[in-house]
Amino acid sequence: xxxxxxxxxxxxxxxxxxxxxxxxxxxxxxxxxxxxxxxxxxxxxxxxxxxxxxxxxxxxxxxxxxxxxxxxxxxxxxxxxxxxxxxxxxxxxxxxxxxxxxxxxxxxxxxxxxxxxxxxxxxxxxxxxxxxxxxxxxxxxxxxxxxxxxxxxxxxxxxxxxxxxxxxxxxxxxxxxxxxxxxxxxxxxxxxxxxxxxxxxxxxxxxxxxxxxxxxxxxxxxxxxxxxxxxxxxxxxxxxxxxxxxxxxxxxxxxxxxxxxxxxxxxxxxxxxxxxxxxxxxxxxxxxxxxxxxxxxxxxxxxxxxxxxxxxxxxxxxxxxxxxxxxxxxxxxxxxxxxxxxxxxxxxxxxxxxxxxxxxxxxxxxxxxxxxxxxxxxxxxxxxxxxxxxxxxxxxxxxxxxxxxxxxxxxxxxxxxxxxxxxxxxxxxxxxxxxxxxxxxxxxxxxxxxxxxxxxxxxxxxxxx
Amino acid sequence: xxxxxxxxxxxxxxxxxxxxxxxxxxxxxxxxxxxxxxxxxxxxxxxxxxxxxxxxxxxxxxxxxxxxxxxxxxxxxxxxxxxxxxxxxxxxxxxxxxxxxxxxxxxxxxxxxxxxxxxxxxxxxxxxxxxxxxxxxxxxxxxxxxxxxxxxxxxxxxxxxxxxxxxxxxxxxxxxxxxxxxxxxxxxxxxxxxxxxxxxxxxxxxxxxxxxxxxxxxxxxxxxxxxxxxxxxxxxxxxxxxxxxxxxxxxxxxxxxxxxxxxxxxxxxxxxxxxxxxxxxxxxxxxxxxxxxxxxxxxxxxxxxxxxxxxxxxxxxxxxxxxxxxxxxxxxxxxxxxxxxxxxxxxxxxxxxxxxxxxxxxxxxxxxxxxxxxxxxxxxxxxxxxxxxxxxxxxxxxxxxxxxxxxxxxxxxxxxxxxxxxxxxxxxxxxxxxxxxxxxxxxxxxxxxxxxxxxxxxxxxxxxx
Numbered sequence: 001x002x003x004x005x006x007x008x009x010x011x012x013x014x015x016x017x018x019x020x021x022x023x024x025x026x027x028x029x030x031x032x033x034x035x036x037x038x039x040x041x042x043x044x045x046x047x048x049x050x051x052x053x054x055x056x057x058x059x060x061x062x063x064x065x066x067x068x069x070x071x072x073x074x075x076x077x078x079x080x081x082x083x084x085x086x087x088x089x090x091x092x093x094x095x096x097x098x099x100x101x102x103x104x105x106x107x108x109x110x111x112x113x114x115x116x117x118x119x120x121x122x123x124x125x126x127x128x129x130x131x132x133x134x135x136x137x138x139x140x141x142x143x144x145x146x147x148x149x150x151x152x153x154x155x156x157x158x159x160x161x162x163x164x165x166x167x168x169x170x171x172x173x174x175x176x177x178x179x180x181x182x183x184x185x186x187x188x189x190x191x192x193x194x195x196x197x198x199x200x201x202x203x204x205x206x207x208x209x210x211x212x213x214x215x216x217x218x219x220x221x222x223x224x225x226x227x228x229x230x231x232x233x234x235x236x237x238x239x240x241x242x243x244x245x246x247x248x249x250x251x252x253x254x255x256x257x258x259x260x261x262x263x264x265x266x267x268x269x270x271x272x273x274x275x276x277x278x279x280x281x282x283x284x285x286x287x288x289x290x291x292x293x294x295x296x297x298x299x300x301x302x303x304x305x306x307x308x309x310x311x312x313x314x315x316x317x318x319x320x321x322x323x324x325x326x327x328x329x330x331x332x333x334x335x336x337x338x339x340x341x342x343x344x345x346x347x348x349x350x351x352x353x354x355x356x357x358x359x360x361x362x363x364x365x366x367x368x369x370x371x372x373x374x375x376x377x378x379x380x381x382x383x384x385x386x387x388x389x390x391x392x393x394x395x396x397x398x399x400x401x402x403x404x405x406x407x408x409x410x411x412x413x414x415x416x417x418x419x420x421x422x423x424x425x426x427x428x429x430x431x432x433x434x435x436x437x438x439x440x441x442x443x444x445x446x447x448x449x450x451x452x453x454x455x456x457x458x459x460x461x462x463x464x465x
Numbered sequence: 466x467x468x469x470x471x472x473x474x475x476x477x478x479x480x481x482x483x484x485x486x487x488x489x490x491x492x493x494x495x496x497x498x499x500x501x502x503x504x505x506x507x508x509x510x511x512x513x514x515x516x517x518x519x520x521x522x523x524x525x526x527x528x529x530x531x532x533x534x535x536x537x538x539x540x541x542x543x544x545x546x547x548x549x550x551x552x553x554x555x556x557x558x559x560x561x562x563x564x565x566x567x568x569x570x571x572x573x574x575x576x577x578x579x580x581x582x583x584x585x586x587x588x589x590x591x592x593x594x595x596x597x598x599x600x601x602x603x604x605x606x607x608x609x610x611x612x613x614x615x616x617x618x619x620x621x622x623x624x625x626x627x628x629x630x631x632x633x634x635x636x637x638x639x640x641x642x643x644x645x646x647x648x649x650x651x652x653x654x655x656x657x658x659x660x661x662x663x664x665x666x667x668x669x670x671x672x673x674x675x676x677x678x679x680x681x682x683x684x685x686x687x688x689x690x691x692x693x694x695x696x697x698x699x700x701x702x703x704x705x706x707x708x709x710x711x712x713x714x715x716x717x718x719x720x721x722x723x724x725x726x727x728x729x730x731x732x733x734x735x736x737x738x739x740x741x742x743x744x745x746x747x748x749x750x751x752x753x754x755x756x757x758x759x760x761x762x763x764x765x766x767x768x769x770x771x772x773x774x775x776x777x778x779x780x781x782x783x784x785x786x787x788x789x790x791x792x793x794x795x796x797x798x799x800x801x802x803x804x805x806x807x808x809x810x811x812x813x814x815x816x817x818x819x820x821x822x823x824x825x826x827x828x829x830x831x832x833x834x835x836x837x838x839x840x841x842x843x844x845x846x847x848x849x850x851x852x853x854x855x856x857x858x859x860x861x862x863x864x865x866x867x868x869x870x871x872x873x874x875x876x877x878x879x880x881x882x883x884x885x886x887x888x889x890x891x892x893x894x895x896x897x898x899x900x901x902x903x904x905x906x907x908x909x910x911x912x913x914x915x916x917x918x919x920x921x922x923x924x925x926x927x928x929x930x
Binding site for chain 2: 101102103104105106126147148150154158159161162171175176177178179181182183184185186187188189190191192194195197198199203215234237238241242245285286288289343344345346347349374377378379414415416417418419420421422423427431434435436438439440442443445446449450461462
């Protein structure tokens with residue numbers, strides 16, 4: 001329970017109705033999409049300006065109150081969960097588009113702007129915001145920046161990091177910093193903007209961001225190709241990338257397709273099942289490019305890497321093909337999947353997948369694995385489905401055992417234990433599989449430079465002594 | 466003078482002949498392209514491995530020796546100048562391509578690899594390294610990373626930062642860190658890689674880097690357009706960008722063209738002089754794209770934004786047109802230019818240029834200004850030419866006065882006092898025009914976290930108490 005004086009002080013900053021302590025609110029804003037931790041916030045505060053956030057941080061430092069940032073609450077690593085009586089700072093009210101700079105193709109937004117809202121704003125200006133993923137309808141820009149969100153267009157457009165030209169932040173100490181101020185080129189000392197991107201709110205609060213926009217993609221074509229084995233997926237990637245600028249290259253296994261099509265809403269791309277599928281997207285900017293794509297397709301058929309395939313003929317078909325990939329997460333949810341979001345060099349992907357398959361096969365031959373991911377950038381989503389005869393606790397217990405072996409394999413290939421979901425609390429015990437003890441010591445030192453009292457998002461990513 | 470025992474210890478690390486103390490070597494490796502400081506190194510050391518660099522750093526910490534990193538020595542801010550008896554660590558021997566990863570389109574290189582060497586290696590693999598600038602024949606990758614080098618293709622390809630997938634560094638403390646290990650996606654805590662990029666060697670030494678490569682550009686066309694005034698340059702940028710993906714958009718004034726053509730080697734794009742010129746480049750991937758460009762060109766003529774223009778018909782012509790822009794720095798060198806490398810939002814460029822012109826006109830009506838730059842990304846090179854009747858010292862003295870007003874104007878428009886040259890020693894006194902006192906305090910704290918004894922490149926960017 002929070003001291004009533006603190007509540008009064010918080011109300012003085014944001015307004016009486018902007019501090020919530022009812023049980024429903026505490027539960028709603030106290031958690032994200034991860035369900036491993038029980039939310040236990042002590043209050044939810046809704047600031048409207050950078051200055052209000054600063055006042056809250058200063059109060060928190062005085063009174064030793066721990067603050068947790070909260071965006072669209074779509075996180076998958078419990079980076080925004082308040083499990084220890086923290087005060088949650090929600091950015092729901094900071095949802096304004098602040099200013100558009102047409103000549104710079106840039107827009108300044110508040111941190112609480114929803115991804116889809118930004119995408120729509122860009123569209124209205126005849127432009128495009130290319131970071132996109134399944135939770136774009138809820139996730140907020142501030143949260144995307146906190147985890148350096150990736151998604152399905154990274155192969156062409158990069159991560160969130162590539163689109164952030166400037167940040168306004170309130171550090172853990174309570175300083176307001178305007179980082180990089182929207183410039184494309186600025187070589188005036190360490191780029192603190194990039195330190196805050198991916199920091200999961202542990203250095204301070206992102207309150208505003210200057211975001212770059214891009215020209216709209218034109219004439220997108222989607223191909224779904226059925227392959228006899230995983231190695232063929234890699235060969236297809238290589239063959240297409242040599243000739244075309246791909247805007248996406250995804251893969252998924254047939255088990256994923258079975259889950260997606262089970263609902264009846266989505267049709268298979270072609271009747272025959274194949275073990276794996278590649279989904280490619282590119283801009284058919286001219287007939288020559290489309291012809292080029294068809295040539296590579298035929299070459300892949302001849303080589304035996306592709307058994308069957310289709311190319312979208314119009315936008316509706318393109319959208320339907322995308323659903324085969326985009327609906328996976330939602331349709332496997334009922335099998336209580338144990339999710340891993342890992343990354344290795346593309347060079348190492350085939351050997352890595354073979355190793356993991358062998359580990360699961362050896363330890364839990366009755367577990368089903370759904371593989372899918374953004375193979376064009378080495379990012380694999382490994383989802384282990386809960387067998388019906390196990391309780392959730394039994395299943396997660398067994399997964400913890402597999403987990404260790406999975407992360408040992410990640411380490412063996414110099415990979416990442418979290419490609420795009422962040423570390424938060426769920427991956428914290430495993431951080432040393434991807435970062436050395438020396439690195440972690442520097443992370444801790446940087447944390448203390450920005451947040452000496454460890455007030456902001458304490459206990460996320462790593463602990464500080 | 467360095468203690469002879471130290472020399473012996475350094476020789477024990479790198480080999481007897483790899484430590485130079487003769488006057489010529491001290492002068493050669495003690496400086497970069499800036500000529501404001503007298504080089505005064507105490508020794509030049511040529512390590513061959515990351516481990517040798519680590520051993521040197523550990524020795525330096527024990528013995529309180531200050532180290533200066535040295536790459537291709539093409540820096541323009543004295544970031545790699547040893548003016549205070551430092552020991553210079555040259556990366557000339559660490560010039561190997563370490564490993565190529567075709568599936569990842571990535572190459573691991575040592576820090577001493579020359580930019581052009583990397584460009585050629587990429588070319589041999591059928592790929593492309595897009596960071597390019599006038600000093601590419603000498604500058605080293607380690608130095609490019611230290612200043613986050615930009616150049617002429619930033620509008621499409623971004624800065625050096627966009628191409629660095631991993632770094633091996635030796636911190637000021639002497640730790641070897643492998644940062645990000647070449648991954649496209651990795652959300653496991655603060656991305657220290659981005660902290661080292663642009664740090665001008667003040668946090669530690671970059672010894673190796675994983676560099677991303679790109680497909681080769683195809684069918685590049687270059688347009689040079691003559692404009693009646695600067696505002697038209699901005700309108701041309703906007704008109705072309707709405708229809709085409711530009712790979713470059715540069716501008717320069719007629720005075721620049723006069724300097725370049727004076728030598729007789731390079732011809733004007735067309736006989737009539739116009740006050741300003743825009744140079745555009747794009748990939749003519751299809752006839753439709755080329756036609757699109759011609760339509761925009763005609764529209765710009767009709768609007769009166771373009772008085773005259775040419776488009777390259779073959780590669781030789783393209784290269785010749787590029788020389789109008791690329792040869793500026795070299796040909797104005799004989800006028801002892803006072804160089805500024807500044808950046809503001811594109812939105813603010815016209816007002817900014819008008820302000821600066823007025824300042825120089827008011828204070829020194831006899832000074833000639835050569836404007837040129839990467840206008841597509843807001844980066845302006847302001848070069849003030851020395852009148853023949855002033856000595857170098859008199860001229861630089863007067864420039865210091867203008868400088869303050871220039872930087873005040875940069876600050877007024879929230880710009881950068883160094884877009885791509887870095888801060889080093891030459892811009893250090895002006896850092897607070899672009900970074901707030903609070904920001905600088907965080908920079909200092911980060912510096913001390915990585916280099917508590919202030920051993921590495923002391924006195925560059927900022928001082929540490």
